[in-house]
Amino acid sequence: MYSEKVMDHFQNPRNVGELENPSGVGTVGNAKCGDIMRIYLDVDENQIIRDVKFKTFGCGAAVATSSMATELVKGKSIYEALQVTNKAVMDALDGLPPVKVHCSLLAEEAIHAALWDYAEKHGIQIPGLEKPVQDISEHEEEEEY
């Protein structure tokens, strides 16, 4: 049901991991619906995304869209990164099954959330960027076995 590109990005995700002192971090989604994405940005003094990492809890498509989204924003300016839409992520992956389109939306939102965090921390405004609505903190539940 997945394209070869989706399978490739699921099997060999690019930029998976964390950043030590990120310029911005965004986490979107919630455990209830089964997808959580976190994106770390390292933005240099010229507002270029020098490095980007992600962590994702979710299905194959969730992992693949996170991976592709990080590829698409790496090396770009924060303004260019804002233009990376869910459609761009989907196209780059040769499409997603209809039930998985929400994964690409989540990837777009994760980028936006990380950019928002960066903008807030650095006291700047990025035109067109809105405060992310998705937040996992209120859904967080710790279960131990």
Added chain:
Amino acid sequence: MKPIIYLDHAATTATRPEVVEAMLPFFTEKYGNASSIYGLGAESKKAMDQARSTLAEALGARPEEIYFTAGGSEADNWALKAAADAYGKGGGHIITTKIEHHAILHTCQYLEKHGVAVTYLDVDEQGLVSPEAVRKAIRPDTFLISVMYANNEIGTLEPVEEIGAIAKEKGILFHTDAVQAFAHLDISVDACHIDMLSASAHKFGGPKGIGFLYIRRGVKIRSFIHGGAQERKRRAGTENVPGIVGMGKAAELAMAERKETVERITALRDHLIDRVLREIPYTRLNGDRKRRLPGNANFSFQFIEGESLLILLDMEGICGSSGSACTTGSLDPSHVLMAIGLPHEIAHGSLRLTLGEDNTREQVDFVVDRLKEMVARLRDMSPLYEDYVKKNGRAH
């Protein structure tokens, strides 16, 4: 391509070669319509009767109490809708549980739209229905209790005998969906006071598209499919003779081998469960540790999601299933895992492995070894695990 390790026997099983062999003549040589008067038709009738007797014997029932259907879902639909027709009379009350198969749950929802009241009983954290809760739910207009024999996801064996006794005492019909249990377990419709029972051939080495509904003599269940006198006028349509012969053969083989097979598969299952719980941290077993189907193991791996695990397993040729939302085709994880009280994220990380007679200890060990790597790999990618480790440190 990698060799397949099939651990999804609760989804379906391979049709056994002996079964295929028994079926084959009924396609090309003995193709007669069992309702025809000539010899060719009589041969089909005879083979069908033999299968009916075998299936009846497996339940301690009479052959004329076995009604062939196109599978378990049809049997479930028929039992509930026809009981509502005959006994509910446009109203009445059914008692069932929250962990039934959708063939029961969706049929109940359909009946609710047509004036039938339905109580969906809770289960405990092992997935067990309490017979006392059944008793308490009974109303003056309750005409049917439907509780599954064994759950298809978490394998829990329900207290069918106790519930049947209550139904008998109160004069209420008792139906059980035994799709996962029939031919695997020793079932007596008399000891458990079962009035109706659904079964499906492809769950025990038979072909797909054939099953049956056991209806105790005297139960007033009318036809569900109209248009012919087949099945004592209760289920019209030319009989699927090859399918029926195959189901009979599969039941015959299963019964002859049952004791040995159950012992072997139970030991294999316990080995699988023991290794997974011992070697993979933050893992729980869903369902009762002992009171479960011989081949069923259902785990939840914390911090990861089931579909991604299934894809990794598939890449190694391993077939399993999950109750995550991605595999249920909705935003919600499995209703069974919700009913036993699992939080969403734990339910999303579930994996069901169901063993069959062809599985070996070597296969199970291979699967556990791969599982350990895959779970660790997905956890390394998981923000939930990252948060947990930052708070509490790593397990090892």
